[in-house]
Amino acid sequence: MRTDQILTRLERVFARLDREPERPAHLQTPQMSRHRVVLLGSTLAFYLAIVVAVLTTSWLVRLDWQIMFFRPYEQWPQLHAFLDYLVVLGQRGPTAVMVAAWLGWRSWRQHTLRPLITLGVALLLLNITVGAVKLGLGRLGPHYATEIGSAELFAGGDIFPSGHTANAVVTWGILAYLASTTVTRRVLSVVSAVVSLSVGATTVYLGTHWVSDVLLGWSAGLLILLALPRFEPLIARAEAYVFELRELLRRRAETGRMAAPVATALMPLLSAGGKWQLRRTVGPAGAPWPATTAPAAATAAAQADQAVHAAAGHTPAPRPAAILAGRPHVIRSERTPVTPAGSRRPAHTDRTAARGAAASPVAGG
Numbered sequence: 001m002r003t004d005q006i007l008t009r010l011e012r013v014f015a016r017l018d019r020e021p022e023r024p025a026h027l028q029t030p031q032m033s034r035h036r037v038v039l040l041g042s043t044l045a046f047y048l049a050i051v052v053a054v055l056t057t058s059w060l061v062r063l064d065w066q067i068m069f070f071r072p073y074e075q076w077p078q079l080h081a082f083l084d085y086l087v088v089l090g091q092r093g094p095t096a097v098m099v100a101a102w103l104g105w106r107s108w109r110q111h112t113l114r115p116l117i118t119l120g121v122a123l124l125l126l127n128i129t130v131g132a133v134k135l136g137l138g139r140l141g142p143h144y145a146t147e148i149g150s151a152e153l154f155a156g157g158d159i160f161p162s163g164h165t166a167n168a169v170v171t172w173g174i175l176a177y178l179a180s181t182t183v184t185r186r187v188l189s190v191v192s193a194v195v196s197l198s199v200g201a202t203t204v205y206l207g208t209h210w211v212s213d214v215l216l217g218w219s220a221g222l223l224i225l226l227a228l229p230r231f232e233p234l235i236a237r238a239e240a241y242v243f244e245l246r247e248l249l250r251r252r253a254e255t256g257r258m259a260a261p262v263a264t265a266l267m268p269l270l271s272a273g274g275k276w277q278l279r280r281t282v283g284p285a286g287a288p289w290p291a292t293t294a295p296a297a298a299t300a301a302a303q304a305d306q307a308v309h310a311a312a313g314h315t316p317a318p319r320p321a322a323i324l325a326g327r328p329h330v331i332r333s334e335r336t337p338v339t340p341a342g343s344r345r346p347a348h349t350d351r352t353a354a355r356g357a358a359a360s361p362v363a364g365g
């Protein structure tokens with residue numbers, strides 16, 4: 001696909017955003033209120049308490065082992081098939097695609113890129129914070145535990161905190177964060193809480209996570225949602241940059257369209273260059289005139305020269321006409337290549353004999 005076609009399609013997409021009737025007047029950006037600051041501090045304290053409890057192999061680690069030995073998937077096997085599908089609501093790929101599709105439609109309707117950029121920032125924070133703790137603590141999961149009663153830390157695992165749980169909190173909670181009305185925000189908050197709690201409990205049921213993994217996953221996801229208002233200035237600058245880039249691409253596309261008629265007018269002159277072979281002629285001062293590429297080009301140049309001299313008020317000296325070559329131009333590939341050792345073509349004995357017979361006089365009496 002050519003560059004001009006890509007620019008045209010991008011322009012249509014942004015033009016669609018510009019044609020939308022109105023942006024919701026009640027759409028407000030969440031602020032770091034006192035209530036949110038208190039929740040953020042409380043969640044952070046809970047997060048640190050869980051990490052300390054696991055590091056010190058406290059009662060929370062004993063609870064992890066008791067539930068692991070209880071094996072919930074063996075106590076209620078009839079739920080296994082359903083919960084295998086429910087846990088997908090916490091996987092990064094499927095949930096990100098579904099939520100991005102919904103937020104993309106909202107961006108289309110409200111001609112703003114804030115929903116998509118906010119989702120990208122939240123997922124980036126999730127990968128950085130949760131991934132760093134996972135790799136730093138290196139905890140093994142219940143199915144790979146080696147010592148009963150141990151916290152299984154620094155053993156090369158990546159189970160603590162639960163990525164499924166944290167992703168469910170962030171991905172579904174971002175819908176409530178971006179809600180445009182108070183009622184919608186409350187409803188979506190309840191829905192996202194139910195989904196994230198269900199996903200976390202499902203991972204414990206399946207035996208893929210400890211209870212402490214799920215608790216830390218809930219805390220990690222909630223911390224990201226509560227801290228998102230701090231990143232609103234960054235989101236606004238990113239949106240402004242994207243729209244400035246759009247304007248730059250639009251101006252470049254318009255400049256290319258303005259230059260297109262000039263290129264179209266020159267195409268006949270440029271394409272005629274390979275059809276004629278013209279000789280150089282000598283001008284009035286003895287200097288050679290440049291070879292003209294085509295009769296049409298020569299006529300156009302002469303007419304332009306006459307118009308300039310007529311505007312100046314004097315008569316120009318007549319230029320000698322270009323002289324067409326007496327034979328057609330021979331393409332280089334049709335000529336016989338000659339090297340210092342002679343021609344590379346094989347000798348034709350029949351042609352040589354005939355040429356020699358024609359050149360030598362016939363002796364007769």
